[in-house]
Amino acid sequence: MACPLGIMIANKPDTSFNDCSKKLDIARDIMDVLNGKWKMEIILALLQFEKRRFKELQKDIPGISSKILSAVLKDLEANHIVKREVIDTFPIAVEYELTDYGKSLKQVLVDFVKLGINHRKEVMGGS
Amino acid sequence: MACPLGIMIANKPDTSFNDCSKKLDIARDIMDVLNGKWKMEIILALLQFEKRRFKELQKDIPGISSKILSAVLKDLEANHIVKREVIDTFPIAVEYELTDYGKSLKQVLVDFVKLGINHRKEVMGGS
Numbered sequence: 082m083a084c085p086l087g088i089m090i091a092n093k094p095d096t097s098f099n100d101c102s103k104k105l106d107i108a109r110d111i112m113d114v115l116n117g118k119w120k121m122e123i124i125l126a127l128l129q130f131e132k133r134r135f136k137e138l139q140k141d142i143p144g145i146s147s148k149i150l151s152a153v154l155k156d157l158e159a160n161h162i163v164k165r166e167v168i169d170t171f172p173i174a175v176e177y178e179l180t181d182y183g184k185s186l187k188q189v190l191v192d193f194v195k196l197g198i199n200h201r202k203e204v205m206g207g208s
Numbered sequence: 209m210a211c212p213l214g215i216m217i218a219n220k221p222d223t224s225f226n227d228c229s230k231k232l233d234i235a236r237d238i239m240d241v242l243n244g245k246w247k248m249e250i251i252l253a254l255l256q257f258e259k260r261r262f263k264e265l266q267k268d269i270p271g272i273s274s275k276i277l278s279a280v281l282k283d284l285e286a287n288h289i290v291k292r293e294v295i296d297t298f299p300i301a302v303e304y305e306l307t308d309y310g311k312s313l314k315q316v317l318v319d320f321v322k323l324g325i326n327h328r329k330e331v332m333g334g335s
Contacts, residue, residue: 187213
């Protein structure tokens with residue numbers, strides 16, 4: 082049975098619909114990485130401003146609490162999207178920036194916005 | 209201020225980071241349409257089998273309850289992804305298939321799986 086997604090993983094052909102649908106778990110991985118209220122906002126702020134301190138990010142993104150900002154930055158760090166650098170000043174400062182992988186997600190955000198615009202057209206007959 | 213996403217909506221340029229980040233709400237629309245435990249599975253089954261009756265879909269997708277399948281199909285119908293046709297047999301049968309817009313989401317699923325594979329490589333250093 083050919084999977085309509087036409088993607089082979091580790092050269093293993095799909096033998097059932099179930100094999101094929103397992104690939105969707107991989108798709109969900111990237112959705113989970115970007116979904117949630119603030120992840121895309123933080124990536125966007127770091128695309129815009131490049132290097133940013135914690136307090137600056139909090140100003141960039143209205144409504145985010147420092148607790149949530151800290152948790153989401155840790156999540157993005159664990160996913161190799163953001164890197165954190167301690168600057169040796171007094172008092173110590175911490176700067177955040179995107180990794181190369183994080184920067185590559187710009188195109189993904191652009192694609193998502195385009196898909197969303199198209200979706201609104203399809204469903205509402207207008208943007 | 210140029211938005212790093214570089215997408216203008218209704219020819220309005222962004223004047224602040226806040227204008228730019230509002231576009232992410234549009235991106236979230238399409239993520240919400242596809243996210244959740246079963247939506248992508250149902251789209252995949254209809255890509256695979258084209259027309260499918262309710263009972264068939266339930267067999268295609270192990271673990272889905274009829275209550276959930278019915279709710280997710282209604283959601284996909286409301287989003288113009290699935291269409292429902294009543295077949296005039298006795299007893300009446302109901303068939304589901306993708307709309308043209310629904311079929312166009314195949315490429316989106318393929319792209320998501322590719323992004324997911326890439327994400328796993330980035331984070332775990334292997335697929």
